[in-house]
Amino acid sequence: MPQNDPFPHYIEFRHVFKTFDRPVLVDSNFHVNPGETVAIIGRSGVGKSVTLSHIMGFLKPDSGRIIVAHEDITDFPEAELRRIRRKVTMVFQSGALFDSMTVAENVLFSLELREDYDEKNKEDVVNGLLRMVDIAEARDAYPADLSTGYKRAVAISRALAAQPQCILYDEPTTMVDPIMSDHLGNLMMRLKNQLRLTSVVVTHDLDLMYKVADRVVFLYEGGVIYFGPTADLAKSEHPHIREFLELDRVV
Ligand SMILES: Nc1ncnc2c1ncn2[C@@H]1O[C@H](COP(=O)(O)OP(=O)(O)O)[C@@H](O)[C@H]1O
Ligand SMILES: [Mg+2]
Incomplete structure (x- = not known):
C-alpha cells in the first residue's frame, strides 16, 4: 500500500x-x-x-x-x-463452469496458471477450496448433476483459487x-x-x-x-x- x-x-x-x-x-x-x-x-x-x-x-x-x-x-x-x-473477481450468476469437467477439475483449472504450486500442492489447494465452500463431497460430480446453489458454491471456490x-x-x-x-x-x-x-x-x-x-x-x-x-x-x-x-x- x-x-x-x-x-x-x-x-x-x-x-x-x-x-x-x-x-x-x-x-x-x-x-x-x-x-x-x-x-x-x-x-x-x-x-x-x-x-x-x-x-x-x-x-x-x-x-x-x-x-x-x-x-x-x-x-x-x-x-x-x-x-x-x-x-477483484466476479462470480457470475450462471457460474460459468465447464460442463465437461468435474467440480475438482473446474477448480483446478483456475490454479493451472499459478506457477507457485506443484501438482501435489494444487491437489491440496483444490481440496481446501472445496472444503472452504462446503462442497468437498461433490468433488467428482459434473456441473449438470449439481443444483444451482451447489454450482454457485463451485463458482465461488473457483474464484477463490485466484486469491x-x-x-x-x-x-x-x-x-x-x-x-x-x-x-x-x-x-x-x-x-x-x-x-x-x-x-x-x-x-x-x-x-x-x-x-x-x-x-x-x-x-x-x-x-x-x-x-x-x-x-x-x-x-x-x-x-x-x-x-x-x-x-x-x-x-
Ligand atoms: N451493454 C449494454 N448496452 C446497452 N444497454 C445496456 C447494457 N447493459 C445494460 N444495459 C441496460 O441498462 C439497464 C440496466 O441494466 P442492468 O444493470 O443489467 O439491470 P439490473 O439492475 O437488473 O442488473 C437496462 O435497461 C439494460 O437494458
Ligand atoms: Mg442484473
Whole structure:
C-alpha cells in the first residue's frame, strides 16, 4: 500500500454517469471500505449489473471516476485492467463452469496458471477450496448433476483459487432454495471473516442483505437513493424504499 494513499476506499464511485438508450447511472456515488461487504439493491433493470461491470472495467463511465483496489481505473487500458482483475473477481450468476469437467477439475483449472504450486500442492489447494465452500463431497460430480446453489458454491471456490482481495457477486441466491440461500450467505460471511475479503453483492434477497451487508446502496431510476448502514435502511422515509421493504414482507 503506497503511503499517502489518495484513495482510502477499496472501491469508490465519484459522480458516475452512464447512459445507454436512457440514463442508467445518474451521479452514482458510493464506496466500499477494505474488508467490508456492500449490497446493491433495487428493482430489475435499475443498473445493478451495470454498476458491477464498471467495477470490473468491462464498461467505462460517460463521466465521473471509478476507484478499484485503491486505484483510479477510469482511464486504464486493458492490460492495467487485467492486473486489477487479478485482485477483484466476479462470480457470475450462471457460474460459468465447464460442463465437461468435474467440480475438482473446474477448480483446478483456475490454479493451472499459478506457477507457485506443484501438482501435489494444487491437489491440496483444490481440496481446501472445496472444503472452504462446503462442497468437498461433490468433488467428482459434473456441473449438470449439481443444483444451482451447489454450482454457485463451485463458482465461488473457483474464484477463490485466484486469491482475490475482493469478490463481486451478482444475484448469488436467485433461483436457489431457502436452505441453500442461507448456506451461501454463511459462506460469504466466512470468506469475509476468515479471508478478510472485500465484497459487493447485488441482490433482491433482503434476508441475504441483512445477513451479509455492512452497508447498502439502493438504486432507483439511476440514482443512489440510499447509501448507508444496513441497520438504518428500514428508517428511510423514501417512499420507494418503504414500498420495497414492505412488499418483501408480504411475499
Ligand atoms: N451493454 C449494454 N448496452 C446497452 N444497454 C445496456 C447494457 N447493459 C445494460 N444495459 C441496460 O441498462 C439497464 C440496466 O441494466 P442492468 O444493470 O443489467 O439491470 P439490473 O439492475 O437488473 O442488473 C437496462 O435497461 C439494460 O437494458
Ligand atoms: Mg442484473
